[in-house]
Amino acid sequence: MRITCPFCGERELSEFSYLGDAKPVRPAADAGEEAVYDYVYLRDNVAGVMAENWYHGGGCRAWLEVTRNTLTHEISAVEPAAGAGARQVAK
């Protein structure tokens, strides 16, 4: 599996680290326990095409949104996703 970084071009997998499914969004502070449980622990665990966040730590250090098929590892799109990491942990 190689990822084509929009800034650096095609690079080997070990330059990137994985955050996971791009879908979970941290709930508002007053959203309640159920929403926090859902955000922290529950996953769609998609079998098929999934949008996910990768970090190009061994290159341009940009956050990326990679559209990848979890059944085949085929990557169909890689977009810049500035702030994706921060968005997952704080709003």
Add this chain to the structure above:
Amino acid sequence: MKYSIFSLARAALSGHKNWQRTWRDASPKDHYDVVIIGGGGHGLATAWFLASEFGIKNVAVLEKGWIGSGNAGRNTTIIRSNYGLPGNTGFYELSMKLWERMEQDLNYNSMVSQRGVLNLYHSDAQRDAYARRGNTMRINGIDAELLDQAALKKMLPFLNFDHARFPVQGGLLQRRGGTARHDAVVWGYAHAASELGVDIIQNCEVTGFVRDGNSKVTGVETSRGKIGAGKVGMAVAGSSSRVAAMAGLRLPIESHVLQAFVSEAIKPLIPGVMTFGAGHFYVSQSDKGGLVFGGDIDGYNSYAQRGNLPVMEDVCEGGMALIPMIGRVRLLRQWGGIMDMSMDGSPIIDKTPVDGLYLNAGWCYGGFKATPGSGFVFAHLLARDESHKEAALFRLDRFQRGAMIDEKGQGAQPNLH
């Protein structure tokens, strides 16, 4: 049929032409008391314990492919009970005790070999942590020995004791740990369960759940028709989220790929199972002579049953750091299996919020050693509607309650467990 020295001699003297089938390849009936989804080690063990220990013999095991074609055939065959946290310690020892009597129980040679599991330490802090784990094991009645470098030099003279960064200082040894023949475990449970009347139904993929007016699960839709069930148990680790989704459930699980490797066969070298404490590398030697080894999961969601080169490189580097001479051995085969990575690294064996549906999932990459224990406690849950005491903490709602069982202390980041 019953296997014995006499049946072996009879079959040998008749040119091995009269062996009977190990188990019965059944066709689905209309209704069963219990339907188990998943014909791997855990599903078949559950069916056997239901029939043998809990008196429920009207049981079917449904398998999408052929039995043992999933993770039961893709693991590195290690058995051990060297866990440190309440919830895990007792459960894995229950499983270890069932391994020790499995061949007699099943009348099948599953090649359980208690050749020892050794976790190496490379620093004073790691020695202290292992001493603590060993003490936890011993006060729970499990064998553990802390070995120093001198003892290891006699046992494993080829280790890289003087590694500049990670010298081998000693190890924690569980002599009762070891390996078992993974395929024979599947066939043994299939053999013994089939003898007691369990239907093992292959090429039968579950495509949905049948629900009644109160939304209780009363059966499954399959590629071989509708099958009614008093209760349905899922034992499909790797695909738990996909099957649970058919019942409208989302699970605290991500599916990840774990690779394993076998080298060409060499003369006997490694006496037991050994783990590198400074990287992720573990190795044993199969009876055929190949070194069987593995390391970390790849770290990204996958259902593809194959991994990528960076982890292969990392695992081999770990091997080279520990045993430099294996650099001269050629890698023969490599494969991947799909793991249910749970949010705390521990399994889930519980009722689900859906009436009539029971869950056995989240085994991360430790499911093989749990096979008999998992079957026993899951059968207990299905038969009696309450958790066995050794599985009482493996609850589905533990994440909501903050009662995680997190051996590695990594938090809710499944690719780090």
